[in-house]
Amino acid sequence: MKIVKNLAAVAITVSMFSCGNQVKEVSSLETELDSVSYAVGLSMSGQLKSNFSEVDKDLLAQGIRNGLDSTNLLIENKDIQKVLSSYFQKKQEAQMKEMQAKAEKEAMAKFGENKKAGEEFLAENKNKEGVKTTESGIQYIVLKEGKGEKPAGPNSRVKVHYHGTNLDGKVFDSSVDRGTPAEFGLNQVIKGWTEGVQLMKEGAKYKFFIPQELAYGVQQRGENIKPFSTLIFEIELLEVLK
Structure with a gap:
């Protein structure tokens, strides 16, 4: 530092x-x-x-x-850097938490209805036929089971087709509409994807309902993903890349 x-x-x-x-x-x-x-x-x-x-x-x-x-x-010379690094790392973490809390408070005042709408939707959706819920709160429906390989963990790279919408059905991103599959590491995406795709086998297609805290949380992404937005994705796992 x-x-x-x-x-x-x-x-x-x-x-x-x-x-x-x-x-x-x-x-x-x-x-x-x-x-x-x-x-x-x-x-x-x-x-x-x-x-x-x-x-x-x-x-x-x-x-x-x-x-x-x-x-x-x-303090011994060999311990100087350790003392300094430890203190300033803690200080930086405290500052980051303070900034995040401030940003969340401001976003809540403006977009709190998004959070409420997502919570109400998920509370109702979890009781629908075919909907499964993970321990973290992700909900999903198996549209088609796969028979191939599963991702080995969060460091796996995958090739997928996906279609993402808001609760109101507005499409914010879709490899399906573009006609080109996407490739990425599962440690490079939102937490809901990292966990959800690991449930799938190659060839599977699931529909995921991802709580805002496992999506982008307080962040706004473009015009169509407001803070605290619950997101819906249809994901088809085409291949676990080597």
Whole structure:
């Protein structure tokens, strides 16, 4: 991460500190090196304020001094990257969750009816004749069983024909209409596809009803897939690719 790499450069600002662990303040910059050293410090402080505002200034300064003196290290050199990477990874994950929660809240205010409509549809649809439901909530109907090979797992590549519609029957994507089968890895598609196609054998044709959380969730895809949309696919597994 950028901040992890940049923190190492803070050591350049050591000219601001004396070996006696006392901060050495200057009131003017006499040489080019003075100016460069001070400019590096200002640059790093700006990056720290932007990316790591919670820094403990005293420990930051102590770390610089201890590192240059190679004495009294509270963290071994071999563990520095691990400590930094772990912290900033957790911070990034927390920021991502916060952003996702905000995006979902905004989408819910605008497209909450889509979510409700999908839940109502699936609640009714699961009781219809021939409809099966997986543990994750995918519903499907076997239109035709296959006799060939099954995908070995989520890393399998397959060749399929498919026809995708919204609950209102509007087609948003169809290899059938294009007349050309699609090929892809099962780890490259929505979760509902990854799980659903693994239920099939070559030659099979299933109709899937995929809950929004196993489709695109809060994301909007083009004009015809709004956030929280339950999707319907007819999928024919033509071949499990080697």
